[in-house]
Amino acid sequence: MTFEAVTLDMATLDFPMVAEIAALRGARLCSWVDTGTEALAGIVGKPTERVRARLTKTVGVKDLQAADDEDLRECLRVLRTWLSDPASYTPPAPKPKVQRPEGIGQLPVPRTVKQAHTETTCGLCADPVKAGDLVGRMRDPKDRQFTPMGWLCTHCLYERREKPRRRDVVLRIFHHLFASSAAGLNAHECDVLRTWLTETEVPTASTAWREDPLDTTLVRLETSVTEGKGTTWIAVTTAHTIITALQDAPGSSEAETALLRAVAQHLDEWKTNPRGIEARRYGTGPRYRAEVLKTTDRPTLLSERGGPFDLHHTPPPATESGDTVGSTG
Numbered sequence: 001m002t003f004e005a006v007t008l009d010m011a012t013l014d015f016p017m018v019a020e021i022a023a024l025r026g027a028r029l030c031s032w033v034d035t036g037t038e039a040l041a042g043i044v045g046k047p048t049e050r051v052r053a054r055l056t057k058t059v060g061v062k063d064l065q066a067a068d069d070e071d072l073r074e075c076l077r078v079l080r081t082w083l084s085d086p087a088s089y090t091p092p093a094p095k096p097k098v099q100r101p102e103g104i105g106q107l108p109v110p111r112t113v114k115q116a117h118t119e120t121t122c123g124l125c126a127d128p129v130k131a132g133d134l135v136g137r138m139r140d141p142k143d144r145q146f147t148p149m150g151w152l153c154t155h156c157l158y159e160r161r162e163k164p165r166r167r168d169v170v171l172r173i174f175h176h177l178f179a180s181s182a183a184g185l186n187a188h189e190c191d192v193l194r195t196w197l198t199e200t201e202v203p204t205a206s207t208a209w210r211e212d213p214l215d216t217t218l219v220r221l222e223t224s225v226t227e228g229k230g231t232t233w234i235a236v237t238t239a240h241t242i243i244t245a246l247q248d249a250p251g252s253s254e255a256e257t258a259l260l261r262a263v264a265q266h267l268d269e270w271k272t273n274p275r276g277i278e279a280r281r282y283g284t285g286p287r288y289r290a291e292v293l294k295t296t297d298r299p300t301l302l303s304e305r306g307g308p309f310d311l312h313h314t315p316p317p318a319t320e321s322g323d324t325v326g327s328t329g
């Protein structure tokens, strides 16, 4: 009897759907987390405190005070799963052990990883994530000019610098330009970019290339690959040329072309400032670009995710103490 009565209350709770969760922020998120936690506590017959503790452990945050909007959204996705199937209210599965790539393709250890409770999309590459897939979050960037990334797919958490896809290289260029920086690519990324630029003659024949030839850049990409370099810097203007020159490359997939077009659109909006964002308030750097991106008339997967993101650099090779090889002194 009691169980039925509580379930009836749940039906009237009107808990947000997965798509609605994505649009919630701040206080509204907190309030739904409280509502959902209390409702679930009633259903499973446990103290609210216990449900809350299991929730934060499942999501991988110390407590709700430490949770940002992305963590709170995951709390709601977990609560939604538990509410719609109370039998799934079980202790979190043990954290999976993932072998990270070593060397120049390695990314830092994520802050938290878990199995996705619902379908979602990657907070960096926007690929669909199925329930049960491994997702996780990186630690908050030390440099405050960067925005924390949301929940990332397994590829973006571990493999994007070791086995980069073309889209990974484009995303890297985009976030570097966003942060007013040259684009730093490792040898694997240089290899992908070099192949893309040279597999057909279309990029070479483009107006962008004729006006700003990339021949020297190709040589530098080649050297990076041969020497297995950790970082090769591509200047801002060269990065712009690369994005434009690849727009019509026939070997690109639909997703690759769509991403290139989105980057080109935002680069153009940063230049033309269509909504008249005030330099007085936002300056001319990343804060200005973030505002232009946020207020675009034509939202893209990039504007939906924001930024700029710190996509990590290969640290310089560690030299053992007393080792003078390679010293410039």
Ligand SMILES: [Zn+2]
Binding pocket: 122, 123, 124, 125, 126, 127, 152, 153, 154, 155, 156
């Ligand atoms: Zn991803």
